[in-house]
Amino acid sequence: MSRLTEAAVGVGLAALGLALTLAAADSLAEPAPVAPPAAPAAPPPDAPARVASYRLEASLDVPAHRVTGKGTLTWTNASSEPTRELWFHLYLNAFKNDKTVFLRSPFGAGRSGDHGSDYGYIDVSRLTVRELGTDDLWPRAARHSPGDPDDQTDIVLPLPAEVAPGATLHIDFEWQSRLPSIVERTGYSGSFHLVGHWFPKIARREPDGRWAHFTFHPQAEFYADFGSYDVSLDVPAEMVVGATGTQVRDERQGARRRLEFHADPVHDFVWTASPEFRERGEQIDGVRVRFLYPPGHETNTETAVDAIRFALPRFNRLYGAYPHPTLTVVHPPEHARNAGGMEYPALITTGGPWWAAKSGVRMIEGVTVHELGHQWFQGILASNEQAWPFLDEGFNTFAEMRALDARYGPGSMIALPGLTLSGAAARRAVAISAGHDHPVAQPADRFSSFDSIGALVYARTAITLETVGNVWGHDGLERAFSRYARRERFRHPGPKGFLEDVRVELGNDAHGSLHTALFDKGWVDYELADLDCVEIGPARGVFGDGAARTTSTGDGEKQRSCRALVRRKGTLRFPVDVELIFADGTRQRRRWQADEDWATFDATGKSEVVAATVDPDRLVLLDENLGNNSRRQRSEFGHRALERLTYAAGLALALAGP
Amino acid sequence: MSAVARTRRAWRAVLWVYGLRLLAAWIVASPLARALTSSVAAQHPRGDAILFDAGGLELVESLRLSLPVLASELKGALLIGTALGALSLIPAAVLLAALVEETPSGLPRWLGRAVELFPRFVLSFGARLFCQGAVLAAGAIALVRLHRRLASSWSDQSAAFTAAGLGLLVLAAAAALGILEDLVRVEAVRGATLKSALRRAARLLRARWATLTGSWLLMAGCSLLLPLGAASLVGLLDVSQPGASRLIGVTLVHQGVALGLVVARSLWLSLVVELGSAPRAERLPIDLQVAPAGAIPAEVEAHDAAPEPRE
Numbered sequence: 005m006s007r008l009t010e011a012a013v014g015v016g017l018a019a020l021g022l023a024l025t026l027a028a029a030d031s032l033a034e035p036a037p038v039a040p041p042a043a044p045a046a047p048p049p050d051a052p053a054r055v056a057s058y059r060l061e062a063s064l065d066v067p068a069h070r071v072t073g074k075g076t077l078t079w080t081n082a083s084s085e086p087t088r089e090l091w092f093h094l095y096l097n098a099f100k101n102d103k104t105v106f107l108r109s110p111f112g113a114g115r116s117g118d119h120g121s122d123y124g125y126i127d128v129s130r131l132t133v134r135e136l137g138t139d140d141l142w143p144r145a146a147r148h149s150p151g152d153p154d155d156q157t158d159i160v161l162p163l164p165a166e167v168a169p170g171a172t173l174h175i176d177f178e179w180q181s182r183l184p185s186i187v188e189r190t191g192y193s194g195s196f197h198l199v200g201h202w203f204p205k206i207a208r209r210e211p212d213g214r215w216a217h218f219t220f221h222p223q224a225e226f227y228a229d230f231g232s233y234d235v236s237l238d239v240p241a242e243m244v245v246g247a248t249g250t251q252v253r254d255e256r257q258g259a260r261r262r263l264e265f266h267a268d269p270v271h272d273f274v275w276t277a278s279p280e281f282r283e284r285g286e287q288i289d290g291v292r293v294r295f296l297y298p299p300g301h302e303t304n305t306e307t308a309v310d311a312i313r314f315a316l317p318r319f320n321r322l323y324g325a326y327p328h329p330t331l332t333v334v335h336p337p338e339h340a341r342n343a344g345g346m347e348y349p350a351l352i353t354t355g356g357p358w359w360a361a362k363s364g365v366r367m368i369e370g371v372t373v374h375e376l377g378h379q380w381f382q383g384i385l386a387s388n389e390q391a392w393p394f395l396d397e398g399f400n401t402f403a404e405m406r407a408l409d410a411r412y413g414p415g416s417m418i419a420l421p422g423l424t425l426s427g428a429a430a431r432r433a434v435a436i437s438a439g440h441d442h443p444v445a446q447p448a449d450r451f452s453s454f455d456s457i458g459a460l461v462y463a464r465t466a467i468t469l470e471t472v473g474n475v476w477g478h479d480g481l482e483r484a485f486s487r488y489a490r491r492e493r494f495r496h497p498g499p500k501g502f503l504e505d506v507r508v509e510l511g512n513d514a515h516g517s518l519h520t521a522l523f524d525k526g527w528v529d530y531e532l533a534d535l536d537c538v539e540i541g542p543a544r545g546v547f548g549d550g551a552a553r554t555t556s557t558g559d560g561e562k563q564r565s566c567r568a569l570v571r572r573k574g575t576l577r578f579p580v581d582v583e584l585i586f587a588d589g590t591r592q593r594r595r596w597q598a599d600e601d602w603a604t605f606d607a608t609g610k611s612e613v614v615a616a617t618v619d620p621d622r623l624v625l626l627d628e629n630l631g632n633n634s635r636r637q638r639s640e641f642g643h644r645a646l647e648r649l650t651y652a653a654g655l656a657l658a659l660a661g662p
Numbered sequence: 663m664s665a666v667a668r669t670r671r672a673w674r675a676v677l678w679v680y681g682l683r684l685l686a687a688w689i690v691a692s693p694l695a696r697a698l699t700s701s702v703a704a705q706h707p708r709g710d711a712i713l714f715d716a717g718g719l720e721l722v723e724s725l726r727l728s729l730p731v732l733a734s735e736l737k738g739a740l741l742i743g744t745a746l747g748a749l750s751l752i753p754a755a756v757l758l759a760a761l762v763e764e765t766p767s768g769l770p771r772w773l774g775r776a777v778e779l780f781p782r783f784v785l786s787f788g789a790r791l792f793c794q795g796a797v798l799a800a801g802a803i804a805l806v807r808l809h810r811r812l813a814s815s816w817s818d819q820s821a822a823f824t825a826a827g828l829g830l831l832v833l834a835a836a837a838a839l840g841i842l843e844d845l846v847r848v849e850a851v852r853g854a855t856l857k858s859a860l861r862r863a864a865r866l867l868r869a870r871w872a873t874l875t876g877s878w879l880l881m882a883g884c885s886l887l888l889p890l891g892a893a894s895l896v897g898l899l900d901v902s903q904p905g906a907s908r909l910i911g912v913t914l915v916h917q918g919v920a921l922g923l924v925v926a927r928s929l930w931l932s933l934v935v936e937l938g939s940a941p942r943a944e945r946l947p948i949d950l951q952v953a954p955a956g957a958i959p960a961e962v963e964a965h966d967a968a969p970e971p972r973e
C-alpha cells in the first residue's frame with residue numbers, strides 16, 4: 005500500500021465518522037438499504053465496467069462565463085463493501101478564492117504557472133437519489149474538503165441508507181458552474197472557452213471499498229471510473245464546439261444551438277467552444293480526427309496532422325486500438341495558452357504561437373504526440389494519477405520520446421541548421437540535473453515542486469525506460485508495454501503488473517534495475533578511472549641449467565602492456581561494453597556485466613592502448629556523469645570548439661562593436 | 663572614385679580590421695572553449711568532435727558539467743568582449759582614415775589619425791549606444807503592451823504582424839541612429855568637431871536619405887545572408903566526422919564570412935565618404951572654422967577650397 009492510500013484511508017475514516025454523525029441526526033425516517041439487482045450482468049472481461057455514467061444537459065452563458073445544467077448520474081457500487089456515503093469532486097472550486105489548496109500553493113508549484121485573473125466555482129443546487137426517495141440530499145453534504153475549511157473540491161455526501169455492493173443508484177442533480185479565466189487547463193479567455201471540471205463528478209471507489217478521493221492539488225492530476233456520457237449542450241449559434249466523444253446531433257434553435265455528444269467508455273468529459281475556431285477533419289487509422297484551431301494557425305495544424313498520422317497508428321499497434329470513433333485536437337489561441345497541452349478522453353489540447361511549426365523547435369509535434377499518448381496511459385489505462393503520476397506522465401513521456409525519435413531522428417526536439425537536439429538528450433539533462441534524492445514512484449503531492457515532478461516523473465521515468473530498452477532490448481520492452489496496455493485496458497492498473505511484464509519479457513536483471521530506479525532512488529555512474537601502459541620486453545636474466553643455460557639481456561622486440569580500470573558507483577547495475585582503442589587505430593570491445601564495483605581490462609601487444617571508454621554507445625542514459633566515461637593517454641585540445649566559438653565571438657563583435 | 667575602388671585601395675586597413683577582430687574573438691573564445699571541452703571532450707577518444715554529434719547528447723552533457731566554470735568564464739568573456747569592443751574603435755577609425763584619404767598613405771599615418779580621433783569616436787559611440795538602448799527599451803515596452811492588447815481581440819497572426827510592424831519601426835529608428843553615427847564619424851575623420859559633424863551628418867542624411875538607406879539595407883542584407891549561407895555549408899562539412907580537412911574547410915568558410923562582413927561594412931563606409939564628398943551641387947558645406955586648426959586632412963581642405971559661410 006502506498007503512503008498516499010494510507011492517508012486516503014485515514015481521511016476516509018474521519019469522513020465516515022462525520023457521515024455517521026450526520027446520518028444519525030437525520031435518521032428519523034431512514035429508507036431501506038439499496039440492494040443489488042437479482043442477477044447483475046457481468047461485463048465481458050476486456051470491456052470496462054460502466055461504473056459512473058452521466059446524462060448531462062447544460063447551457064453556456066458566454067458573457068457571464070457560466071454553465072447551468074442538470075443531469076443524472078448512474079452509479080454502481082462496484083466494490084466489495086457497502087457504502088453509506090458518496091464522494092464528489094467539485095474541482096472547479098479549486099479556483100474559487102485565494103485560500104483553496106490549489107490557489108494558496110506558491111504559484112509556480114502548479115502546472116500552468118499562471119494565476120488566473122478571474123475566479124471560478126461550482127454550486128450544486130439540488131441532488132436526489134431515486135432509490136432513496138425524493139428528498140434533496142445535498143444539504144447533508146460536507147461544506148468543505150476533509151480537514152480543510154478553506155477548500156471545497158473534495159466533498160462527502162452522507163447517505164440516509166446503505167448501498168450494497170453491486171447496487172446501482174440513479175442520482176439526479178442540478179448545478180451551476182462559473183468558469184475562471186484560463187487556469188490549469190480550464191476556463192475562458194475572451195470568447196474562447198475550455199470547459200473542464202464543470203460538473204459534480206463522483207470519485208472512484210476502489211474494489212476493496214476505499215474511496216479514492218482527493219482535493220485538487222496543484223501538482224496532481226485525476227482519477228475516475230469509466231462510464232458512458234450523453235451530453236447535450238446549448239450554446240450561442242455562432243459557437244464552434246468540440247467535445248469528448250462523437251457529436252450525434254446539432255440543431256439550430258434561433259440564436260442558440262443544441263449539440264449532443266455521446267462518449268463511451270470514458271472517465272471524464274470536457275468541451276470547448278469558440279466562435280473563432282477553424283476546423284479541419286481527417287480519417288486517420290480508422291479514427292475521425294477533428295482539428296479545431298484559431299485563424300492563422302494553419303501551418304501548426306498541418307504539423308499536428310502530420311504528427312497524428314504518424315503517432316496514432318504507432319500507438320494503436322503498440323498499446324492496443326484507440327477505442328473511440330473520434331478524436332478532437334484543439335489548438336487554443338495564444339491568449340488562452342494556459343489551456344494548451346492537456347489530455348482529456350477523446351479530446352486533447354495542443355498549443356504554441358502561430359509561428360511554432362516554423363521555428364525549428366518541435367513544439368507542435370512534441371505536444372501533439374504527448375497529449376495523444378495520454379489517450380492510452382490516462383484515457384484507456386486510467387491509472388490513479390494522484391497516487392502514481394509516473395504511470396501516466398512518465399510512461400507517456402517515454403512513449404512520446406520514442407515516437408518522435410522514430411519520426412524525426414536526432415532532431416526530435418530541435419532541428420536547426422548546425423544544431424540538432426534529441427528528446428533523450430534534453431530529458432537526460434533535466435533528469436540527471438535534478439539528482440536522485442527522491443523516488444520517482446510516489447504520489448504527486450509528495451514532490452517538492454512541479455519542477456521536481458517534471459524532472460523525476462516525466463524525464464527520469466522516460467530516461468530510465470530508455471536505458472532499460474537500450475541495454476536489454478527495445479523490442480522486449482515494447483512487448484512488455486504491449487502486454488501491460490492490452491491486459492490492463494480500462495482497469496486502472498498500479499505499477500506491479502507492468503514490472504512483472506518487464507520481468508517476463510526482459511528478465512530479472514531488467515526488472516530489478518527498473519524497480520530500484522523507480523522506487524528506491526536508484527542511480528549509477530560508470531567511470532573509466534585509470535588507463536596506464538608500461539613497456540615490457542623479453543625477460544632478462546639467466547635461464548635454464550647446464551648446457552641449456554642461457555643469458556638474456558632483454559634485447560628484442562618490446563611490447564606495451566596496458567590496463568584500464570573501470571568503476572561502477574551507485575545502486576543500479578547495467579551490463580556495459582568497455583572499448584579499448586590502440587595506437588594503430590584498432591579497437592577492441594569487451595563486455596562487463598558490472599556485477600562488481602570495479603574491473604580491470606588488460607591488453608598487451610605491439611600497439612599500446614591510447615584511449616578507453618566505458619559504455620561507448622551511451623546506452624546507459626541514467627549514467628550520472630558522461631564526462632568520466634573515457635580516458636586517453638594524451639588529452640586533446642578542442643580545436644573544433646575553439647573555431648566555432650571564435651567565429652561566434654567574431655559575429656557578436658561585428659554586430660555589437662563599433 | 664567609386665566606393666568599390668575606395669575600399670580596394672584601403673585593402674590593408676580592411677585586413678587590419680579583420681585581423682584585429684579575429685584576434686579579439688580568439689581572446690574572448692579561448693577560455694570558453696577550454697571550459698566547454700574540459701568535461702567530456704578532453705578525455706573522449708573522439709575529442710571535441712563529439713560536441714557536434716547529431717542529437718546533442720554530449721554537447722548538452724558538456725554544458726551541464728562545465729556550467730559552473732562556463733558561467734564564470736562567460737562573465738569574464740563578456741567583460742573582455744566589452745573592453746575589446748570599445749578598443750576596436752581604433753581599428754574602426756583606422757579603416758575610416760584609410761577610406762577617407764585621397765592620397766594613399768599607410769598604417770602609421772592611419773594609426774596616428776585613429777589615436778587622435780579616439781576620444782571623439784568614444785563619445786559618439788557612447789551617445790549612439792545610449793540612444794539606441796533607449797529607443798530599443800521604449801520600443802520593447804510598447805511592443806509588449808501592444809501585443810497584449812491586440813492578442814485578446816485580434817487573431818494571433820494579425821496581432822503578431824502588427825506588433826512586428828511596430829518592431830520594424832523601432833529597429834529602423836535604431837538603425838537610423840547607427841547610420842547617423844557612421845556619417846558623423848566620416849565627418850569627424852575629415853576633421854570636423856563632433857558638433858559640426860553631427861550637423862553635417864544630419865544634413866547629409868536628410869539630403870540623401872534614399873541612397874543611404876538603400877545602400878545600408880543592401881549592406882545589412884549581405885551581412886545577414888553571409889552567415890546564413892555559411893551555416894548550411896558548414897552543416898554539410900560536419901566536423902563530427904573525423905578528418906582535419908573538414909575543420910580546415912569550416913574555418914575557411916567562417917573566416918570568409920568574417921572577412922566578408924568587414925568588406926561589406928567598408929563598402930558602405932566608402933559610399934558614405936563618396937556621398938560626403940560629392941560634386942558641388944550636392945555637396946554639403948564643410949565648416950572649416952569649427953574644425954580645430956590642422957585637424958583637417960589636406961585632401962579635404964583641397965576638396966573644399968571654397969567653403970560656404972558658417973551658419
Ligand SMILES: [Zn+2]
Pocket residue numbers: 374378397400
Ligand atoms: Zn502529460
